[in-house]
Amino acid sequence: MSRIQLGFIPEPISAPLESVLPSRQPSAGLANSRKFKQIVSSIQEVGLIEPLSVMPEDKNLGGFVLLDGHLRLIALRTLGISHAACLVSTDDEGYTYNNRVNRLSALQEHYMIRRAMERGASPERLAKALGVNLSHIISKATLLDGICPEAIDLLKDQQFSPSLSRVIRRMKPTRQVECIELMLAANNITAAYAEALLAATPTDRLVEGKRRPRRVMASEEQIAKMEREMSNLQSRYKLAEQSFGQDVLNLVLARGYLAKLLENEGIMRYLLTHHPDLVKEFELILESVSLEQA
Structure with missing residues (x-):
């Protein structure tokens, strides 16, 4: 069995920065960018967290070519640091691996x-x-203060602002989960949408002592209507969620049936002669529907 070769030597080395050569020129105005200032400040306070990624330029001379970490290298030199931790590549990788990091x-x-x-x-x-x-x-x-575990689990892979948390924590746990499910279904995980859901939340489902946003200028009748509509929306969402798996299966089976149907020359001749409009519709279904899209 062949062994998989590691892309980098596991243990970083301490290399003199004068022997590390950048592989590209820094952009103009770099020193004034917010990101660069953050890196400089971070290195000053806690040191270099992520080692530089390098490859040997010449094994005899001991120099390195920088693969990743150009901003860190410039920041280190700006701070007058002479040595830094480096991860040494075992082959010539010309891409920046951070582009593949989530x-x-x-x-x-x-x-x-x-x-x-x-x-x-x-x-x-x-x-x-x-x-x-x-x-x-x-x-x-x-x-996450004031957010229930079930709601936290729904948000675990999402990007959202602290403003969203400030709105959600004003609701009781069951309502938190409902609202986050609605936001995920709408692909709209924002504080503004959460505020709208909060405005449609019945008072008995808010945390004791919390109130709806003051800027929501709506009558009791309008609030009651919003609550009914939100309840109907949640019911439809739950219903669609329950049947989604079966619907996808039916769609895949129907697509497979249509594909075999159109592969039959006799059936195709009949359809083209008597129902050409159906052939176009079937072909559109085959082109537009796939399991990945469903």
């Missing part, structure tokens, strides 16, 4: 900040390291 979800970012605080990092230090306001760190750290 960015952190809101919950992952929350857990990382909470973990850092539990290990002794103060919110002030984290704010300085990341180059953001202290209020931003606090809102991320308290992102």
Whole structure:
């Protein structure tokens, strides 16, 4: 059995930055960009977290070509740091592997900040390291306060702002789950949509002491109508969710049947002669419907 070769040597090495050559020129105005300032601030406060990715330029001379980490390299040199941790590639990979990395979800970012605080990092230090306001760190750290576990599970892979949490936590747990399911179904996970759902939430389903947004200028009759419509929408959503799997199966079976039907030359001749309009419709179904799209 052939062994899989690792793309990088597992243990990073400490390399002199003067021996690391960038593979591209930095863009103009880089030093004034927010991202670059965040990297500089982070390295000042907590050091280099992600090693540079390099490949040997010449094994005899000991130089390296930088594959990934150009901003980090410039930041390190700006701070006067002479050596840095580097991951050495075992072959010549010309792409930036960070392009294949899924960015952190809101919950992952929350857990990382909470973990850092539990290990002794103060919110002030984290704010300085990341180059953001202290209020931003606090809102991320308290992102899930007042949110029930079921709602958290629904949001685990989503990107959303702390403003959404501030709205959702005003509702009782069952209502939180309902609203998040509606937002996911509509692909609209925003604070504005949550505010609209909050406005249509009956008072008895709000957390004690919480009220609807003051800016919602609606009469009791309008609120009651919104509540009825939202209840109907939730019922239709639940019904569609229950039958979705069976509907997809039926659609796939129907598509397979139509494909075999149109492969039969005799049937095709008959349809083209007597029902050409049906042939066009069948062909459109075969072209537009697939299991992935369903």
